[in-house]
Every structure is written in C-alpha cells, then in structure tokens.
Amino acid sequence: MVKSEPLYETGLYPAPCRRQNFAKSETVNPMELTIVTPAGPDSKAGNRATAKRWQQLLESAGHQVEVVTDYHNGEPDCLIALHAWRSAAAVARYRELWPKRPLIVVLTGTDIYRYQHEAPQTTHCSMDAADLLIGLHDKVAADIPPRYHKKLLCLRQSAPRPAVTGASRTEPGEFHICVIGHLRDEKDSLRAAWACRHLPDDSRIVVSCAGKAHSPEWHEKALDESRSNPRFHYLGQLERAQLDNLMAVSHLMVISSVMEGGANVVSEACRAGLPVLASDIPGNRGLLGDDYPGYFPAKDDHALAELMWRAETDNEFLAELRGRVLELAPSFTPEKERESLLTALARCYGDG
Template sequence: MNIIIITPAGPDSKAGNRATAMRWQRLLQQSGHQVAVETEYQGVQCDVLIALHAWRSAKAIKAFKAAWPGTPLIVVLTGTDIYYHQHEYPEVTYESMDLADLLIGLHDLVGKDIPKRYESKLLTLRQSADKPEAFGGSRLEPGQFHICVLGHLRDEKDSLRAAVASRHLPDDSNIIVSCAGKPHSDEWRERALQESRSNPRFRWLGELNATELGTLIAVSSVMVISSVMEGGANVISEACRAELPILASDIPGNRGLLGDDYPGYFPAKDDRALADLLVRVESDEEFLAELKKRVVELSDTFQPEQERQSLEKALALVGQPKA
C-alpha cells in the first residue's frame, strides 16, 4: 500500500512523535509498503493516511478527508490529545476523531479516557524498542547508583521531579540522577542549568544521540518516568527491553503499559514519595530485583515484530481504499 504518515514534529526533531513516525515507516516498509513521512498534508493521493496527534494534525486531517473522503484515515492519539486537548479544545480534537476510520491508542487504558462513542474504532498498539546490545562495562560504577531520566524537558514530563527528589535523600546515599533531553523552552533550559549548578546529585546531559542514550541506559540501575500525562511513553518500551527497572508516576499512561499491580509507582508530582522509592531501590536488593523481574516479563510485549503486526492489523481493519 501507498501510505502517508503525518507528524507535527519536523525532520530535525527528536520528539516522540517524530521517532514513532520514522519507526513506523521502517516497520511498514519491511512489510512491503511505500511510506512517506510528512509534517503537512500536501494533497497527494494515497491508500491510507496515518496522522499522529488528533489536535496538532487537525488541519492535515481535515484537508485529507475533504480531498479523499473515501480513503481510510487512521488517527493516533497522543498523551496531550487524551489528557489535555480533548478537554481544552474538544471541537477540534473530536472532529479529528470523528473523521478517523480507526483510532490508535498507545496504552491499554486509553479506552477509559476517551468518550465511549469511540470505543468501536479504537485499536491499542504498544510501541516497540530494539533490544540493546550487551554493554561491556558494569552497570554500577563504583560508589555511584545511577538513576536516568529520558525525554524532552517540558511541563508534561515534570522532567526535574527526580532531581528535586534527590535533594531529600540521606547524606550516605550514592544516588546520582542523570537527565537527558532537549529543553522545551528557555525557561526549562535555565531550570535545568540551575539545578545542575546547585544540586550535586543531579546532572543535565542535554540532548544525546542514540549511542549516548544507549550508554546512559546501560550504566543506570533505575529509570524514573515522572510525567503528569502520557499517551504511552516509548521510554517504557526502551527500559523494558533493556531490562532496566522503572519508577513511574501513577498515571493512566504508565499503568496502561506496566499494569495495575506494578510495584514501582509514586503519586505524580510527589518528590517526597519518589525520594522514598529511590532510597528503597538503592537499599533493598529484593525490591530492585522484583522491579527488574517485572520489566523483563513485559519485555516481549514491546518487540518490533509485535508492533509491525499491530500496524498490519490496523491496515487490515480500515480495509482497501474505496473506489
């Protein structure tokens, strides 16, 4: 099939939407499809259009359906779609969802957080990650217990929550928090720099390339995901495939991937509760081992082949284009 993927994130972006679009392009091409990734719809005919983000891609969605009303449209719901835009901009967001022939949710609880009328057109898909190559060095550097935080620095990610939590740790803790990601604004850049200067337990590494990110994951003992809203974070896929234990904010987007019985949750925005969990993972080997056991058990659900098959299922559900 000839497929166009629309993502609001530009070619130079390392945002999640761009990464998803490029990964899906690769997976769909492996299945024999022709796939183009665009930031705007140019009016070109195709067999299926996949739009990432109901609200941010609304213009492209409307233009496509106006030009080709009989051609299948798949709309992928992001975290901000589900937990912000559908409430703040319902007319635009719901119009995109109404125009879609199929909606894709990226975690298991999406159906509970959108209107029931969309239930019949919702397909859940888990984003995948490659299993990293074995890292030659020790995960634990002598005298340090590494915590990593990955992702763009922005309000939705509550990106410095682990840094703030580290200020509550006892003096004898060996925890170091390393945060990798591009700041969403000058304000976030200044906040990260200030935290790095004033907090000896915190390092902001800026935006890293894939190799550098892989090394950071490999030398870390735990990943913290502190978001206040998520549509299904790909960093969870990466951590599980790397067998890296996770401490996650207790929000639907994380529960929808890790499960209700996952033991590593803390209340969103609660740095004291996160600090307590950080102390526990550093000092309680059995608890850390249990977290690792859980992510290892989940690892197979984030395989690229499974994601490719889910994409093929989505294409089969919308069917061939109408004449």
Template sequence: MLTPAPPGSRAGNRATAERWSELLRQSGHEVQVVTHYEGEACDAFFALHAWRSHDAIQTFRKCWPETPLILALTGTDIYRHQTEYPLPTRASMAAADVLIGLHSLVGEDIPEPFTEKLLTLYQSADANSPEGDATSRSEAFEVCVIGHLRKEKDSLRAAKAARRLPDESTVHVLCAGKPHDRHWQSMLELEVRENPRFEWLGELDKADTRALMARCQLMVISSVMEGGANVVSEACRAGLAILASDIPGNRGLLGEDYEGYFPVGDEASLADALRRAETDPSFLKRLSSQVEALAPLFTPEKERRALEQALALAIQRRAGLKG
C-alpha cells in the same frame, strides 16, 4: 504518514513516525513521512496527533472521502486537548477509521462512541541489551531520566527528590533531553548549579541513550501525562527497573500490579522510593524482574503486526461506509 515533528527532531512523534514507516516498508508498503499535507493522493493516511493534525485531517477527508485514515492518539490529545480544544481534537477522532492507542487504558479516557475504533499498539524497542558495560558503573547509584524537559514530563522531579536524600545516599540523577523553552532552560541551569546529585547530559542520540541505560541501575518516569512512552518499552527490553508516576499512561504499559509507582508530583514519595531502591536489593530485583517479564510486549514484530491490523481494519471500515 503525517507527524508535526520535523526531520532531524528527536521528539517522540518523529521517532514513532520513522519507526512505523520502516516497519510498514518491511511489509512491502511504500511510505512517505511528511510534516505538511495539501491534498496529495495516497492509498491510506496515517496521522500522529489529533489536535495538531486537525487541519491536515480535514483537508484529507474532504479531498479523499473514500480513503482509509488511521489516527494515533498522543498523551496531550487524550489528557489535555480533549478538554482545552475539544472541537478540533474530537473532529479528528471522528474522521478516523481507526484510532491507535499506545497503552491499554486509553479506552477509559476517550468518549465512548470512539472506543469501537480503538486498537492498542505497544511501541517497540530493539531486542539487544543497551550498549555499554554494566561492570563499568560508578560507585554511585545512578538513576536516569530520559526525555525532553517540559511540563508534561515533570522532568526535574527526580532531581528535586534526590535533594531530600540523606547524606550517606549515593544516588546521582543523570538527565538526558532538550529543554522545551527558556523557562525550562533556566530551571535546568539552576538545578545544575545547586544540586550536587544532578547532572544534565544534553540531548543524546540513540546509541548514547542506550549506553546511559546500561550504565544506570534505575530509570524514573515522572510524567504528569503520557500517551504511552516509548522509553518504557526501551527500559523493559533492557531489563532496567523503573520508578513511574501513577498515571494511566504508565499503568497501561507496566500493569496495575507493578510495584514501582509513586504519586504524581510527590517528590517526598519518590525520594522514599529512590532510597528503597538504593538500599533494598530485593526491591530493585523485583522491579527488574517485572520489567523483564513485560519485555515480550514490546517487540518490533508485534508492533508491525499491530500496524498491519490497524491498516486492514481501516480499509475494511472505509469500504463498509462506501457500501
């Protein structure tokens, strides 16, 4: 299983690779997670990220033309690299026997010839409610933003929206994640200095992230593009209400009828939604009920079955090509 994210990284691709490897081991498979591939033999090859894994995929297909290949498509693959780097991205998609999409609308955003290879897999989260005691919440209306700070995530949009709130609002934005580069570090430091409604918690481990979710009344996912964020699964399993940018990667997880969308990059609309969630208990309750209803989609058992289905389809299709 190939991922571009190195061991110890808290990047989504690494977390996905490690979770998938464990789920496949539970089914009796032997799995090795690698960041580089140089032609080693295997019975099946999983690659995460079409563009970044292009060279490895071409090496694999050249060395082992009869071995099944499963490719997981990321948000940047689907919504950026298909346009910016179409040849390597689509060459990887063409080489795969099965394409894994992480939300239900991926098929609308990839070339039609590839849709027959597509299998939708919903990333899972633990069944237990987040660690922490909700009764220990502060008097503030606490809102979490979880994920690395980078352009694709539009990570400071909630903080900017909070600046627009009236003085009587108690909204406090808690941000957990690592800045992508010096530019994001500088923007983060400026926000910390100038915005009394904003607090940066740094990069958190899994337990602290779950505790943060238990502490908060609401989560904001403001991404410009998403392949299907695992943090959505975690929030749904925890019953934590979400305000989400209106993009395919969020609609493909939360559904077309979800009430908590706001236009991408529109901090005025997000500020209105934050204020409504803070002051209208019925609205917040409806959002919580909607995510709770979605929680059964995101169980480890369903994710493991989807991985097994992807593997079986890849074996079947590669055998068909040999025949």
C-alpha cells in the same frame, strides 16, 4: 519517495499495488501510505521518532511510506495522522479530498489528557473523521468518550534490543538513576532531581537527565538545578548511542510524567532490563500494569525519594522491579508493533 532502510531482512519489496484488500495475515498487498507528524524532519521529538519507526516497520512489510509534516494533496491509500489536535488541518484536508479512503488518527497524551478538554471541538472532529483510532497504552478507552471505543486499537510502541548490556550496574560506588526525555511541563522533568534533596546524606544516588529543553525557561531551570544540586547532572540532548550507554550504566530509570499517551522510553527500559519508577498515571499503568510495584503519586518528590532510597538499599525490591520489566519486554518488540500496525490497516479495509 525515498525508501528508508528496513529493520528486517525481508527480501525484495513487491511492486506497488493500489487499493487492494488485505488477507487476514501479516502477508498483505503493498500500499502507498502517508504518515503525518507535526514534528519536523530534524526533530528528535517522540512523534517524529514514532513516524520514522513506523515507516521502517511498514516498509519492511512491503509498503511504500512517506512521512510529512502536513498533508495538502496526494493520493495515498491510507493517511496515518499522529496527533488528533496538531494534525487537525491535515485530517480535515484529507477527508475533504478523499471521503471514502481510510484514515487513521493516533491519539497522543496531549490529545487525550489536554486537548480533549481544552479544544474538544477540534480534537473530536479529527476523531470523528477517523476510520480507526490508535492508542499507545492499554487504558486509553477509559479516557475517551465511549462512542469512539469501537474505532480504537491499542498498540505498544517498540524498542530494539539494546546494543550495550547493563553489566556495569552491579559495580560498587554511585547508584545511577537516569531520566530520559524532552524537558517540558508534561514530563515534570526535574522531579527526580528535586527528590534527591530529600535523600539521606549517605545515599549514593546520582541522577542524570538527558533530553532537549522544550523552552529557554526549561533549559535554564535544568542548568540551575545542575549547578546547585550535587546529585543531579543535566546532560542535554544525547545521540542514540549515548542514550544506550546511559541506560547501560544506570541502575534505575525514573519516568515522572503528569500525562503520557504511552511513553516509548518505557519500551526502551523494558527491553534493556532497566528497572523503572513511574508516576501513577494511566499512560504508565497502561504499559506497566496495575500491579507494577514501582509507582509513586505524580508530582510527589517526597514519595519518589522514598522509592529511590528503597531501590538503592533493598536489593530484593530492585530485583523485583528488574524481573517485572523483563517479563514485559517481549510485548515491546518491533515484530509485535509491526503486527499491530498491519492489523490496524486490515481493520480499515474490513478484514481485521
């Protein structure tokens, strides 16, 4: 097993120790953990990013962590499966081999808002098998059957402190809006681009979209929109440093998803102090709060255009949005996320 670089300076890792109980604190006995994600090693999908981040956070707490795309055998102290539906085979195999060992299943947006309804037997079998379910926003309980509520622990995904500041946002000229994430139906990725078509002629808004297209159709749609819409630029998939720079020069971020399990890009925006306009869906409300002032009805580009124009022309509104994301930023730190992960493990062993 190859150990990744820890996020924090934690000293030497303690020697591995099998199947021991946790104390009720962040100082826990080391364990061997396996995280299953359906996204491959070269993928930049959210599930892979979450798995790698959790690997680093848990290793920084002294655990040994392996990230795999499927589970066939092995003897981890606990299996953490990202995605109830896509990881269903791995969940079933682990539970067959180790009926008494802890199993954590992480509920993604498609689990909660699609596969629970389209493939309920498979999805709920994984949820039934789990000792603990992890949700990634605060409103997950309202969207799963009540019988699972006692198993549920909600945590907030973290983002590092941005390396690049947003000082250039105050410069005169264009008003920059960014959209970050893979281009696919669930993200409604071109909604901000379409909203641009409803803006007044004197608007200075320019939308830049960064992310890998989920399909050739999405790639062609983004290129067509970029060619025909002078306010829209499709940047393709960017590296981390480039994404940081994009957020730093942006005045605003749009998150237009029609379903979300708890978008990590919300964490990134809050940590960067970047104001957000978000579709009014549970996954966004569960991170930003019910009283956040920047919501628009999902798939409504006219309503989004009105909010974009207001943010461009109303300095007090934009400052209010920025103030709110800055207030939320401390809830999205790596330290908070690591604490939640350790609480999840402790609950599996009856100490949480």
